[in-house]
Amino acid sequence: MGRSSLFVNARVHLPGSKGRATVATSTVGYIATRPGADMSATPSDLRRAELAERMALAGYYAERPGSTALFDQDGQVPLREARTRLAAAEGAIATWVVSVRREEADELALGCKEEWQRWCRRELNPALAAAMGVPESSVRWVAAEHENAENSKHVHVISWSSDGSFSSVMPRQRLERARAMLTDAALAPAVEAALRERDIARSLAVDAVRRIPAEEARVSLPPTGRISYAHLRRWHPETAGEVREELARAAERHPAIRDAEERYRVAVERYADLKGLGGGERDRYVGDAMRDLTARRANALLRTIAPDRTEAPESSRTLVPAPLDGPATRRQRERRMRCEVAACVPHREMAEAAAAVHEHRPVPTGTLRACPTYLTAVRRAPAAATRAALSVIEDATVSSGRRDFGDEAGDEALRILTGAALAALRAATGAGGAAARLKNTMEKGMRV
Incomplete structure (x- = not known):
């Protein structure tokens, strides 16, 4: 299953054409009554019919549910x-x-008429609006689900605009956007399942490494220093290489490790296919995912080898003054700013920022207008603070272009906004002689 699982064909019949007149007379009758058109009444149809009867909508259901295959946004439609x-x-x-x-069809939740109705009522309006170039409020459509094809299940849709503003051929760009929207919507259940399978497989792969007996591992750790795979890669690359070699040997000794890794690779590749990645982009995504698994398993192995490792003997430690602007101070400042952004940005705007991250668009700087620290920085140094914030957002947009954040888009948006606000703060505090007073004022506000 992949992006090619959903097929969307479209044809436009312009005003005055012979085909347009045929649609209104023959085509709609064809899709409503031909053999294979599913005229069964779904539970949703029955509920809507009962509601219409209770509300005394005389004539709305002139035909009983189950006598027509046509439906629209509101219920069944008589021919x-x-x-x-x-x-x-x-x-x-x-x-x-x-x-x-x-x-x-079943895996995509499009296996029966009721599922097709639910999907059409949820997804058609925005996609048709994008294709036809009209507001969603003016989109009108009727549809019928057919079961007559041997190898596929499909739905026929006839759409138009309520005000007649749709009156030209759909440009290829708009049509492709609509196809992508419908494909994303149809594949959403499969994508969600693939993400769950990927996470499960990753957990199994890491847990399998944790069960390796410590005496089996043949890795020469440095006598001092932090024990983490990232630290070893940077400062002791030869030891990091030994860790990777030990993971490879462990996979040969323990089938569970090898099987979990292969299961994870299959899940990652399936997700890449569902997202439509191809060529070098697909290779980069799969490679990044496998390197992430290697790092997680390497840390699990290191915790098995040295569970109580400290950076240095307790007796040799000496207390030194904390730096005024060291890593710990910067992390504390970042935590405070993150809390401020999370508390001050409205939920709707944060959701829009997450959507921008998911679609690899720049996060709007206007999202930060509710944050007191950011506003103070912009008032103090409008050009410098704004330029610094935009630079952070642009860099983050470019660097995240190869990633697919999925459910992590909200966290990434919060991280980008925090970085933008901090950059604005640094730019403002570096401008003019009142920098120190401004910095202290801002940080006091962040602590409140």
């Missing part, structure tokens, strides 16, 4: 009602066929 709507519609009419392979 004559659909013909009346199409005859009164102005502008162009678009006909669509959206299909999935029969063997993949």
Whole structure:
């Protein structure tokens, strides 16, 4: 299963064309009544019909649920009602066929009429609006699900705009965007399942390494210093190499380690396929994921070898004054700013920032306008603070272009906004003779 699992075909019938008149008279009848059109009443149809009856919507359900295959955003649609709507519609009419392979339909939650109805009512309006170049509020459509194809399940859709503003051929760019939106929506259950499988496989792979007996590991650790894979890679690359070699030997001795690694690789590759990655982009994504697994397993092995390792003997430690602007101070400042951003940015704007990260767009700097520290920095040095914040956001956008954050997009957006606010603070405190007073004032505000 991959991006090619969903097929979307579209055709536009312009005003005055013979095809447009045929849609209103023959095509809608064809998709509503031909053999294979599913006219069964779904539980949703029955609930909507009962509600319409209770509300005394006379004539709305002139045909009982189960007598028509057509449905729209609100419920089942009688054939004559659909013909009346199409005859009164102005502008162009678009006909669509959206299909999935029969063997993949259940996994994509498109295996029956009710699932197709639910998916269409949730996903069609934004995609059709993007393709037709009209607001979602003016999109109108009717659809029918068909079961007659041997190898696929599909739905026919007829769409138009309520005000006639859709009256031209859809540009390729808009059509491709609509196809991508529908594909993302259809593959969402499979993507979610792939992410769960990836996380499970990663946990199993790390747990399998944790069960390696310490006496089996043949790694010469440095006598002093921090024990972590990242630290060893930077300061003791030969020891990091020994760790990787030991992981390879452990995979040969213990099938559980080898099987968990292969399961993780398969899950990562499946997720890459579902996201439509190809060529060098796919290779980079898979390579980054496997390197991340190596680091996690290496740390698990190091904790097994030296569970109580300290950086130096207790007797040799000496107390030194904390630096005024050392790593610990910077981390503390970052934590305070992170708390301020999380507390001050409205939930809706934070969601928009997360969406920007997910789509690899720059996070809007306007998101920070509710943060007192950022606003003070901008008032103190408008050009420098704004430029510094934009630089951080642009760098983060470029560096994250190869990553797919998934559920981590919100955390990444918070991290980017925190970095932007801190950059603005540094730029403002470095401008003019009142820098120290401004810095103290801001940091007091961040502690409140």
